[in-house]
Amino acid sequence: MNVIKRFYRYKESTVATIIVLLVIGLTILNRTFLTFDNWASFLKSNSVLGIAALGTLLVILTGNIDISSSGQIALVTVVIAKFMLAFGGNPFIVFIVGLATGALMGVVNGLLVAKLKIPSIIATLATNTIINGALRWYTNGAWISGLPDEFTRVGDIMFFASSEVENGTINGVPIQILFMVIAAVITFFVLRYTMFGRGIYALGGNADSAQRIGFNNDRLTVMAFTYAGLMYGLAGVVYTTIMKTVDSNAFIGFEMNVIGAVVLGGVSISGGSGSVFGTMLGMLLLSIIKNGLVLTRISTYWQSIVIGIIILFAVSLDIINIKREEKRTIKVDIVKEEV
Amino acid sequence: METLKSNIQNNKQLYMLVIIFLALFILMSILSPSKFLTSNNISSMMFQMSELGVLAIGMSIVILTGGINLALSHSSMLAAIIGTLVMQAMVSAGMNPLLTILAGIIVIIAVSLILGAINGFFIAYVGVLPILVTLGTRSVFEGIGLNITKGSALSGYPPEFNFIGNGVFLGIPFPFLIYVAVIIVSTLLIQRTAWGMSVYMIGGNVKATELSGINTKKVLMGVYIICGILCGIAGVIMASRYSSARTDYGSSYVMQAVTAAVLGGTDINGGEGTIIGTVIGVAILQVISSGLNILGVNRNFVDIIIGAILIAVLTIRFFSNINER
Known part of the structure; x- marks a missing residue:
């Protein structure tokens, strides 16, 4: 009993429970769900969501919000595609270009929020509008294809693959999943063991206190947005390794999925609390729902209903738990006073 | 004294907006007098801004309480889809077209009222942040709509239904008349009633409002229901x-x-803003997009300019606030 109570003290446990129940249910309904190939395949396609969610996580932890993830990722994909067509596809250079583009956009967002005090939702709404307008203006909505083999080959790399690859099956860990895991591990260490990471939690928890301790709040905000930009840059490059063509319209509305993944992972939207682990669970939950609906042959139109209901359920449960906790603390106070 | 000062302050911002609007209007008229300043263009601008205007008023009332409604357009459309089903059924049953239209309108507004109440329930009574609730309901409403329509468009209204969105009454586009009615009613409601005052107070400070004896949950519920009704009208x-x-x-x-x-x-x-300010905001957006469209500027470039103007206005506001302090 105590163990269960302790387990549910973590905000991540709600989403973890839902995931376990879904995995059990889906495995009963369709045996192919719980296979290595299936997981490798759906995690590969959702690695973009996971990496982007890590970026948005940092921004949300500071108490801000970033709705420009979709625009930034789309911008990065177009920039690296055009870069490759002009200068060739050295994967290493492409990664640097992608990350730099994302980081640059992040700096712009960060400066708008930190220096001009524009509320983050408005600032990122504006930059997202500008980026999407510019992309559509520039590409005319056309796809960019014919990317150099040197780069697209990277997307097919498998790790721990067995020597015989059977036709159609994956048989190894796709490189995209590895990128997501590396990004998650780095973000975890940044948040837990660096001054920057601790500052982000402090800023999101209470901006005034953070300043009094000696954190430079403006710089932290700019850095958080920049880190988010870096992650969107990585997400853009990873997306291009999967699709091997670039469609600047592919990400319209994607920011809602990204925010959904972060929020499902128990991250407080008002900042200061949340974890990389939770965000990854949020991504996992969204991916399992999408994959599960396909495997159980339920119409994809149900996808948004199920995702929406789970978001409503998870956030309501959090609030109800917090309220119950508050009531309990108040009672304890009264008892103490009487004694 | 304080209120007088803030009144002047508010009006100053309003005057600035009107001046921006007029300046843009005159600029566009000078740049292309033969096309922009024609009754044809003015009336098409009125048609276009009505639906955005009604939705923007709904959004501003929500923002006044410190909230946001991401499910805005999806509420409108889910309600419209269900209303369309009702009208389709009545048309195929050979019912009176006017009765059909009336039933359709009532269903659309009733459904969107309920959708607004769903948002309101989670926000006011469960206590979840509006951005999270509407992120969820947006997804749900979209999904229900997709399930009904299978991703395509539903149609089949009585021909008279066209008048509401495309008709002209006394020389004025009919949807614009609806918009004007919405502006008047919502301005009176928000700026001239005690209930409207409590909407502003909630946006300023929920706790203080609650302690002053106002049932904030009820007010918030009302706000999202009104936003729902406006979604239905749109x-x-x-x-x-x-x-x-x-x-x-x-x-x-x-x-x-x-x-x-x-x-x-x-x-x-939250806590600050006026309906008329939003109306001018909508008009500014409309003049920019219609004007640039007439000048042959790419539609996507218009988005860039609107985004840039948003940043510019907030930057100017930031620096003028610094100067005042």
Whole structure:
């Protein structure tokens, strides 16, 4: 009993429970769900969501919000595609270009929020509008294809693959999943063991206190947005390794999925609390729902209903738990006073 | 004294907005007098701004309480889709067209009222943040709409239904008349009643409002129900204008409504702003997009300019606030 109570003290446990129940249910309904190939395949396609969610996580932890993830990722994909067509596809250079583009956009967002005090939702709404307008203006909505083999080959790399690859099956860990895991591990260490990471939690928890301790709040905000930009840059490059063509319209509305993944992972939207682990669970939950609906042959139109209901359920449960906790603390106070 | 000062302050911002609007209007008229300043263009601008305007007013009332409604356009369209089903059924049963239209409008507004109440329930009574609730309901409403329409557009209204979105009454586009009525009613409600005052108070400080004896939950519920009704009105106009209903109609209006409200001086954190400010914000957006369109500027470039103007206005506001301090 105590163990269960302790387990549910973590905000991540709600989403973890839902995931376990879904995995059990889906495995009963369709045996192919719980296979290595299936997981490798759906995690590969959702690695973009996971990496982007890590970026948005940092921004949300500071108490801000970033709705420009979709625009930034789309911008990065177009920039690296055009870069490759002009200068060739050295994967290493492409990664640097992608990350730099994302980081640059992040700096712009960060400066708008930190220096001009524009509320983050408005600032990122504006930059997202500008980026999407510019992309559509520039590409005319056309796809960019014919990317150099040197780069697209990277997307097919498998790790721990067995020597015989059977036709159609994956048989190894796709490189995209590895990128997501590396990004998650780095973000975890940044948040837990660096001054920057601790500052982000402090800023999101209470901006005034953070300043009094000696954190430079403006710089932290700019850095958080920049880190988010870096992650969107990585997400853009990873997306291009999967699709091997670039469609600047592919990400319209994607920011809602990204925010959904972060929020499902128990991250407080008002900042200061949340974890990389939770965000990854949020991504996992969204991916399992999408994959599960396909495997159980339920119409994809149900996808948004199920995702929406789970978001409503998870956030309501959090609030109800917090309220119950508050009531309990108040009672304890009264008892103490009487004694 | 304080209120007088803030009154002047508010009006100063309003005057600035009117001046920006007039300046843009005159600029566009000078740049292309033969096309912009024609009754044809003015009336098409009136048609276009009505649906965004109604939605933007709904959004501003929500933002006044410190909230946001990401489910705005999807509420409109889910209601319109269900209303379309009812009208289709009545048309095929050979019922009186006027009765059919009336039933359709009532269903659309009733459904969107219920959708607003669902948002309101989670926000006011469960206590979840508006951005999270509407992120969830947006997804649910979209999904239900997709399930009904299977991703395509529903149509089949009585021909008279067209008038609401496309008709002209006394020389004025009919949807614009609806918009004007919405402006008047919502201005009176928000700025001239005690209830409206409590909406502002909630946006300023929920705890203090609650302690002052106002039932904040009830007020918040009311705000989201009113926003729902406005979504329904916009849904009727849109369904009639496009003579069909589809889940993704107007999905770009959500962010445009936020833009119009913020341009119009509404504080995104709540407690400050006016309906008329939002109306001018909508008008500014419309003049920019119609004007640039007439000048042959690429539609996507218009988005860039609107985004830039949003940043510019907020930057100017930031620096003018610094100067005042």
